[in-house]
Amino acid sequence: MKILVVEDDAPLSRSLAASFAAAGHEPHTVASGAAAxxxxxxxxxxxxxxxIGLPDIDGFEILARLRRAGSDLPxxxxxARDAVPDRVAGLDMGADDYVLKPFEPEELAARVRAVVRRKRGAAANLLVVGALTCDLESGAAAVGGRPLDLRPREWTALKVLASRPARVVSREQLVAEMFPDExxxxxxVLDVHVGRLRRKLKPDGPGIRTLRGVGYRLDP
Structure with missing residues (x-):
């Protein structure tokens, strides 16, 4: 992994870089918020x-800027601040984990690996096509942050189409996925369900194109 280490304490920064390098990662170290x-x-x-305690830009401010910009970087x-309000503030601003100084470099490396695994697992359960997001774990979909109120078969159709964006899904395949027991x-009936789904995606979501006699395609 490429890991950015933002730490103004030079000996600690070198120690962290050595620890990450020994574990097979590629550390990059900087000593200020602006450099980060x-x-x-x-x-x-x-x-x-x-x-958090950087010489120029407070670490909390950097964290807040990144999350406001939509970054999901782990x-x-x-x-060194062990007060509960500081820990709560960091987590509320979007930190994935919080480590108090002093600490063992091996523990920090393990925590970094853990948050990266969690983020990658979450990404694997999310389909994104343009402004559309489909959460495969929760069964929820949204367009540009607007939740979609989908019936079960509409959700199934959307999930199948979103997993193959810009590719044709045959009518037979959609029927098999949407009506497995019939x-x-x-x-x-298929046209009615797809038509309802198409209307719910409008006006700001991807469009569903009909290829007559063949199937459907979700166009970003």
Missing amino acids: LGELEARAFDAMVLD IVVLT AAVSPN
Whole structure:
């Protein structure tokens, strides 16, 4: 993993970099908030270890900026502040974990691996097509943050189409997914369900294109 270490204590920064490198990761170290923001603009990272007490920009402010911008980068916060309100504030701002100084580098490395696994697992359960998001775990869908009120078969159709964006899904495949326990389904029934789904995606969601005699395609 590429890990950005934001820590102004030089000996601690070197120790963390050595620990991550020994574990097979690629650490990048910076000593200020401004340098951290510059690194994040210049390249992609798998995780960030963020000290709160930085000399220029407070770590909480960096955390808040990233989350406001929509970043889902896994972030583990480091701090010497052991007051409960500080810990709660960091988690509420979007920190994935909170480690108090002093700590063992091996424990920190394990916590970083854990938050990355959690984020990757969440991403695996999410389908995103343009402004549309489908949460496969909860069975919820939204367009641009607008929740979609879907019937069970509409949700099944959307899930199938969203898993193959810009690709044609045959009518036979949709019928098999939407009506697994029914031997014969009228073509008009499928059209009705897809038509309802198409209307619910409008005006700001992806469109469902009908390819007559073939099937449907979800166009981002």
